[in-house]
Amino acid sequence: MLTCKQASELISQGLDRELQWSERVGLRLHLMMCRPCSRYARQLNFIQSALRQHPERLDEAEALLSPPIPKERQKRLETRISKELRQ
Amino acid sequence: MIFFSSLRAPSDSTPTLEPKQWVARHGDILFRYTLGRVRNPDLAENLVQETFLSALKSLDGFSGNSSERTWLFGILKHKLMDHYRKSGREIPTDDPDSAVDPANALFTQRGHWAVGPVNWSDPEGALESEAFWQILSKCLSNLPKRLQACFQMWEVDGLDTQEVCKELSMTETNLWVSLHRARLKLRGCLESNWFQDTEEK
Numbered sequence: 001m002l003t004c005k006q007a008s009e010l011i012s013q014g015l016d017r018e019l020q021w022s023e024r025v026g027l028r029l030h031l032m033m034c035r036p037c038s039r040y041a042r043q044l045n046f047i048q049s050a051l052r053q054h055p056e057r058l059d060e061a062e063a064l065l066s067p068p069i070p071k072e073r074q075k076r077l078e079t080r081i082s083k084e085l086r087q
Numbered sequence: 088m089i090f091f092s093s094l095r096a097p098s099d100s101t102p103t104l105e106p107k108q109w110v111a112r113h114g115d116i117l118f119r120y121t122l123g124r125v126r127n128p129d130l131a132e133n134l135v136q137e138t139f140l141s142a143l144k145s146l147d148g149f150s151g152n153s154s155e156r157t158w159l160f161g162i163l164k165h166k167l168m169d170h171y172r173k174s175g176r177e178i179p180t181d182d183p184d185s186a187v188d189p190a191n192a193l194f195t196q197r198g199h200w201a202v203g204p205v206n207w208s209d210p211e212g213a214l215e216s217e218a219f220w221q222i223l224s225k226c227l228s229n230l231p232k233r234l235q236a237c238f239q240m241w242e243v244d245g246l247d248t249q250e251v252c253k254e255l256s257m258t259e260t261n262l263w264v265s266l267h268r269a270r271l272k273l274r275g276c277l278e279s280n281w282f283q284d285t286e287e288k
Contacts, residue, residue, distance in 0.1 A: 003198025005190055012267035016241070036203030043274050046210045050223075051242050054214060056157045058243065061217075061224035063120035073118065073132045078110045081139050085106060 002030045004037050011041045015048055102154050104146055109139055113156050117163055124167055126177070134170060138163040164244070176236065176254060184231035189271045204274065207282040219281055226276035230269055237262065238269035 002010070007030045010023055019027065031038050051058060105112075117138060121131040142162050149158050195201050213219040227235060237255055240246040241262070246254070252262055 003194075004200050004203075005194040005198040008190070008194075008271065009267050012270050013263050016263055016266055036200045039204040039206060040274070043204060043207060043210075043278075044270055046207070047270070047273065047277070048242065050210075050214055054220075055243060056154075056160060057214070057220045058224060058227075059120055059160050060116060061220035062123055062228075063116045064221060065224060065228060066119040066123040069115045069118040070128075073128070074110060074114050077114050077132065077136055077139065080136055081106065081110055081143070084140060084143055 002026050004030075004034060007031070007034065007037045008040055011037065011044060015044060102151055104149055104155055104158075106139075106143055106146070109142070109155075109159070113159055116156070117159060120160070121163065121167070125170065130170075134163065134166050138166050141166070171254075178236045178255065179232050180256065182231055182233040185233035185265070185268075187231075189268055189275075193271060193275070205278060205282065207278070210282075213281060222280045223277060226273050226280065229276065230272055234265055234269040234272070237265045238273070241266060 007027060010019060010027045013019065014024075014027065031041060114135065117135045118131055121134050122128060125131055125134065138159060142159055145162075149155075153161075193201055227239065230238065233255065237251060237257075240251045240254060248259060248262065251257075252259060255262075255265075257265065
């Protein structure tokens with residue numbers, strides 16, 4: 001019988017690689033009887049699919065952790081791009 | 088592919104490109120994202136500039152399936168990859184924090200949850216919230232550096248096993264262990280900062 005600690009490892013690995021038959025059976029048995037681990041599995045699934053389905057939301061949130069672009073850099077970019085657009 | 092896209096009728100909802108507005112609309116967000124990745128403002132400005140210039144040359148490549156911003160982000164990420172390939176990523180090879188197993192604090196000696204995960208109410212609703220994504224992003228950036236790099240490359244940037252292992256000089260088994268540790272920490276961080284106190288009665 002798997003412990004929750006072992007089950008949590010398999011739950012994570014099941015998101016990354018194909019589990020072996022024996023691992024799958026052991027994990028399924030454990031999940032049938034263990035509510036916290038079932039929650040853990042659901043939550044990891046949720047995190048993974050959130051990141052896959054909305055990568056742009058994370059990108060923008062990540063950007064906001066850094067300070068805004070300084071005015072002079074913004075201006076330089078502006079100048080460079082409009083020069084390119086005129087050509 | 089070309090056949091179908093040429094058949095698609097233009098409509099108001101099809102995103103279009105407006106290069107004149109790029110810097111005003113997306114300059115700030117692209118710069119900040121890049122700065123967070125490369126930590127050098129001059130380099131960040133350069134990469135963003137290259138992104139816009141490349142984008143101008145490949146306007147035809149825009150399919151209208153994504154927003155203008157998502158499309159620009161895609162180009163920027165390629166630029167970042169090229170940069171990493173030339174100069175390497177700044178990921179510490181020695182990172183004691185990443186070597187600590189979070190499971191030690193989360194499970195009892197006998198392998199039970201010390202404090203089990205609580206029920207998350209309305210996770211789908213969280214995805215609609217700007218604040219939720221900011222917390223997720225913050226939780227990611229708070230991971231020990233090697234765990235963060237590994238999780239980001241694998242789950243966010245979509246690198247394959249070989250690429251991640253090579254970048255971080257780790258074995259495949261190491262990779263699974265690191266991802267597991269990253270998820271244990273990330274899940275806990277999301278729970279305590281967003282989903283707390285919603286345990287089902």
